Amino acid sequence: MRRTKIVASLGPSTDDPKAMANLIRAGIDVARINLSHGTLKDHRYRAALVQERAAKRGRPVGLLCDLQGPKIRIEGFRSGKAQLRNGKPFVIDVTLGSSEGTEERVGTTYKSLPGDVHKGDVLLLDDGSITLRVENTEDNQVHTRVVVGGILLNYKGINRRGGGLSADALTEKDREDIRFAVELGADFIGVSFVRSAEDIELARELVRSAGGHAHIVAKIERLEAVENIDSIIQAADVIMVARGDLGVALGDAELPGVQKQIIAEARMGNKIVITATQMMQSMITNAQPTRAEVLDVANAVLDGTDAVMLSAETAVGRHPARVVAAMDRVCQGAERHHSALVSTHRMDAYFETTEEAISMATMYTANHHSIAAILALTESGTTPMWMSRISSGIPIIAATRLPETERRLALYRGVYPVSFDATTVSGTNLNWAAVEEIKKRGLVQDGDKIILTKGDLYGAEGGTNAMKIVKVGAVAGGQDSAESESA
């Protein structure tokens, strides 16, 4: 059983129902819809297809809708592209329309650019492959000199080295897309180019007022977000290391260290973390990952990421299911490494609540005793979330009656959601019925020692106050209260 979860982006390559079925069979846990590309009709079709195929297979697959955000882009060129030559002047002119660009000048979607940049600033185009130095600005124009030239295609992104372009994190389109994502039944909504905790709070408010319950994913891709990482982690449910734009803003030399730091801090803050972008990029066309890609995925697993993400590899790649299979294999290999199985996390922490104390006690017992599985009864997913912050090789089986909780838990490392309704079982039968449910699914077998956690009330959020070590097969129906090994 793989612990690290796989997020796969949907696109033309996954539109065939058979391709989607293969993708799910290969083991995706969360499907991502990128709202930057495609039409509403495409998104509706893809969301319905993945939900239908997942249901057919009886597996919870979460849905992540990723907002476009204020990506600052150039407009287009008359001929679709331009050759920028080293040392030549080049102007970004906000008055130019979407296909009026030439070899000397191009428009931009970001009309405040001239007011935001200064002489000496370095602008990075197309994820850093073209570099311009600002020489001076006028009301509507930014005059630059080409430092590193090349072929520039229509609508490529613009970043400033060092960050600091001031566009709001949620555009008008994002606000509309939030309502649309809620309508699609998104379990997660990704906020792009987040600057601060307020951006996350605003997104959450918009989701709530649209009637949704999606968890908020803060995509860390600007320097401002790295600087405000503590408050962003607190405000968000999930953190994404969005390495494409982040790498441009930071420079590639800083990126690995920042990835490790963000993953560690997210886990420390009891939040979920996704590592994204170019993880198996060569498999867009190739049948095998490069060694460097294998190491990249494995290192993210060893850093402690909850999930690894595929973008173009599955959305427009040649063999989406094969990429997922490769990722699955590499994650499982990395998870066998000793450092992924032990934990000193929160050793010296004070636990604020009973629920957290029980979760931590469960994990330490599991890691230091012969325990085959943990069975956590949960309503909101909070109890298994705490547990999954502790590195371990022991599966955390999360039993819940709520399908939306199951789909959310699909993203958490080491957590296996199972549908089980504690409210339909009488109190004295509960342990037995819950254990039977996971035994029936082949997750545990007679003789296994497992830890069960629950509270006094069934079907209510919070209140977990007990952990109990039970032997599968030794718990009989109606005898739960006579068990002697409760803790």
Ligand code: G6P
């Ligand atoms: C279910 C169980 C309760 C438990 C609760 C924890 O409702 O029946 O006994 O206390 O989950 O839920 P939570 O959302 O806090 O993880």
